[in-house]
Amino acid sequence: MKKSSFIIILLLLFSINLGYGQTAGDNIYSVNIQKKDATILLYPNPVRDNGFFVKSDSLIEKIELINVLGQTVKTLINKTGLPYNLFVEIRNLQKGMYMVQISLAGGKKKLSKVIIE
Numbered sequence: 001m002k003k004s005s006f007i008i009i010l011l012l013l014f015s016i017n018l019g020y021g022q023t024a025g026d027n028i029y030s031v032n033i034q035k036k037d038a039t040i041l042l043y044p045n046p047v048r049d050n051g052f053f054v055k056s057d058s059l060i061e062k063i064e065l066i067n068v069l070g071q072t073v074k075t076l077i078n079k080t081g082l083p084y085n086l087f088v089e090i091r092n093l094q095k096g097m098y099m100v101q102i103s104l105a106g107g108k109k110k111l112s113k114v115i116i117e
Contacts (some may be wrong), residue, residue, distance in 0.1 A: 038104055046115035051089040059105035060086055065114075066099040073098070090116055 038058035043050060054063055063086060065074040076088055088100075095116050102110045 023062060033102070038108065038110065040102055040110045040112060042100060042112055042114055043104060046117045047090055049115050050091060051087055052114060053085055053087055054100070055100060056084045056104065057084065060084075061105060062103040063088055064101040064103075065090075065093070066101060073108065 011085075038056055041055040043053055043055070054060060060078050062078065063076040064072050065088070067073050073093060074088070074090075076086065078086060080086075093116055097113055097115050100112045100114050102112070104110065
């Protein structure tokens with residue numbers, strides 16, 4: 001008699017709603033996915049040689065160097081299909097600080113600075 005009462009109680013417990021309309025047999029899961037911003041790395045910085053690398057974990061479509069007057073002095077369009085590590089040659093550019101505008105896949109843009117010595 002006691003065993004059958006225990007079994008009936010267990011069956012009742014498992015048939016009770018667990019909250020939010022779910023019962024013990026429901027397999028409903030929720031995952032909150034937040035996409036992080038792309039990570040951009042410029043190196044070496046300051047630049048002392050022929051150029052610098054721009055590394056990203058997202059596809060780089062275009063890189064623009066902008067001087068302190070706001071003029072675009074160099075544009076590099078990625079035609080290589082290699083999205084993660086691009087070399088930017090700086091020959092013929094004057095020493096100083098430049099803004100680097102990086103256009104990523106999906107229309108996102110990142111702005112960073114580089115110093116050419």
